[in-house]
Amino acid sequence: MKILTVMDRKKTKINQVIQFISEKIKTYEILPGSKLPSLRVLAKQLNLSVSTVLEAYERMLADGQLEVRHGSGYFVKNTSYIAINHSTTFEHIESDPFWVAHQSLMATKECLTPSCGWLPLDWLPESHIKKSLKELSQSSSELLLSYSSVLGYTPLRKLLSKKSNDLGAFTHHDHILLTDSATQALDMICRVWLKAGDTVLVDDPCYFNFFSLMNLHGIHVISIPFTQHGPDVEQFLRAMKQSPKMYITSSGVHNPTGASINIGTAHKVLKIAEEHHMLIVEDDVYCDFERVPAPRYALLSNFEHVIQIGSFSKSLSASFRCGYIIAKPEHIAVLAKIKIASNFNNSQLNAVLVHHILKDVQYRRHLEAMQHRLSYAKTHTVQQLKLLGIEPWIIPKAGMFLWCKLPTHISAHVLAKQCRDDGLILVTGCVFSQSDNADQFIRFNVSHCLDQRVFDILKKNMDLFNSL
Template sequence: MKKTKIEIVIQIIKQQIASKGLMAGSRLPSVRQYAQQLNYSVSTIVEAYARLVAQGLIESRLGAGYYVIGKPVQVVNIEQNIHYEIEIDPLWISRQSLETTNEVLKPGCGWLPASWMPEQTIRKALKLAAKSDSAFLVDYALPHGHLALRQYITRKKEVYDLKIHPNQILMTDSATQSIDLIFRLLLQPGDIVLVDDPCYFNFQALIKAHHLQAVAIPFTENGPDIQHFAQAIHLKPKIYLTNSGIHNPTGAALSLNTAYQISRIVEQSNMLIIEDEIFADFEYLPAPRYASLMGHSHVIQIGSFTKTLSAAVRCGYIISDLAKIESLIDLKIATHFSNSNLNAEIIYQSLMDSSYPKHLDWLKRQLVKATNDSIQKLAKLEIHSWIIPKAGIFLWCKLPPHIEASKLSKICLQKGIILAPGNSFSQAEHAGQFMRFNVAQCIDKKVFDVLSEAIENYQNYDV
């Protein structure tokens, strides 16, 4: 990207300091002198000097000007060491994906490549947010959160025949924070939570953090196994935590018949469902929602805008009945006080941009192509998808009989490829034979070259 004038001034001064052209203690030209010398505005030089002061390279002396600092602050870049021998657990994939450099390929992570995200839409939204009401820039958010964004969510819910009031929505900083708040409000240590088997690994991590008991329900291509679900009711679970729309990690979609039968069981047992619809914008045709069948007295919906807009601008939401939302607001104020009003405004401006629907259409087309390509390339390695997903980013794949997922993951990690072994999503005996692949992160040929070599020489590795 082209450098701004401010950045050019900063670069010039940094180069002079590095080359000893400006020694420690040297006085910089006055703001006006340097502006005339470079033919820049005074405000440009003022801002450049201010940023260099903030970076600890120069200092301002009252009435005397700006000077190079005698002993510059040493910024130590702490490299993250990759622990290849670390035990596979529910947070293994997240730690590896977040700690490694951009050169490492991540077919095991749960997000799209940066190049697939609507960067220009976000940049435009940032500019609009900067010009918006000052309340978005300096004040705390309303207790419920950004009103216009909540109104947008209510309109989106009409697709599922859901009529909700904006006050039934609580804005949060992420879907993970949403689950944390719900668990804090409704559960006590030792309570039983039903989860899918396999399920999103962070569900397991949150359950463990809250000292809850997880009971796994086998997940079929149409949703949770109804017979196992009915049997688990005898354990008196408080909550069923699941993905609605597109399931993580299998890519399966809930069928209407399964949703109806599960809804009947839940209503009779007076428990709650938390349906995480974080992948909803990837759907071509909306899958059934438990909330559509039972309403929000028995269902709490959560979501965020991370997957299709930005992981850097954190913003999530909770939808429930008015009474639960009121209690969740009190809990959020007690534990977090407020969520980011500015983030919500940036997200709202992005969603209002005419480019966003076009971006979603483009994403869906790209994902269909990437899914088909990945299925074909994996099949050549005797890695086969459990189902052909209707939409989304994930393939849940069975490995060749002699390959163990966690060992294969450690081998590939040494070669710059992060995978998602089935052990992180399920405690079942057969989980070690499965792997979750993010098709959007499999577009680099190196992914399949490394997999092929690792499988071919599998027996020769000792990890």
């Protein structure tokens, strides 16, 4: 047995003090900028000598955790406050949207990510991007270095307006506001139309970041069951008793199910929204994945009671961020003020680059090739999953997602935790849904399911359940 010397015991006690204070700082029991207990008070509290506490404080001071104000004492370094939700334990971390996003973004090349929300890098139009970047480098200094107009780069807005009009809408390019992402667009809309305590409807299941953003704004969320043809209309109508201000949905290529609304459901939802003066926000980030466009609330209503948002991060590149909002002129006018106040301008260079790529005929051919690849990958993934007893909730007409049900005796949460140890990162149903049976579902991205290791690791860990 090792016998501690007097010096060892002294170091151990100093570390105890440091750990004690660090934990309180970490959990925000002591906030940044707050004064620490005096040397004598803490020494008495911990039953230690004043010199031990002094040495601990001095070491934390040297490490940059504390600062000393002469005549006042020791204070926690006044860094930015970041609230931490401690309700999510390690055992339930697979259902935490923030952790899931972090895991997917930080995954190494060795990890398999069959549940992520984007295409593999080699599916994206890298050669077109490099070509456009080279050509843009010869552009005028005004185009490369200056701010854009308040609404954003006009040629791109004209292109988006033409695309919308080709689908049957009637929009002018001044009805379009460019942003740096679809997420920023939704955040701006929430700032205008919502305040803390308001009620918002979302689909069940829905894109998990809707929950995160509503939580950030202090918004009450009601989840409406999403059927294979759109939201459950009876449940939607019943929710009107709660006076919701907004309905946020992805109607074309729904995330995470891949389903699309039918025209009958869309008309019923639009009628309810109009009667109750509720705004519909339609997230259309996956529109380029469709060969034949499904109905859209925005097009059917010609943007009455509907705002549409989108971006190019899924089909083009996640590296240069560019999003947009299409809405009635009076809505765009208000949102433009929010844009100036919160972000002043969007990235002109990104918008110019996006426009340059979109107008190239080669990009249209790229999209067609991508849609064919997704169709093949979907067929392959469905066949492989069925061999494991995993059934798709629906076979989508377009997009990259499959919303799949596990055998009844298998927990998605537990399976994801087991597979993570084998380098396979799954996103479980509990991230997208608050329903009782959410733990029976997993979202799969077919473009990341062409590696046989995905199914081998799934089988290995599902067999563990079967052996019990």
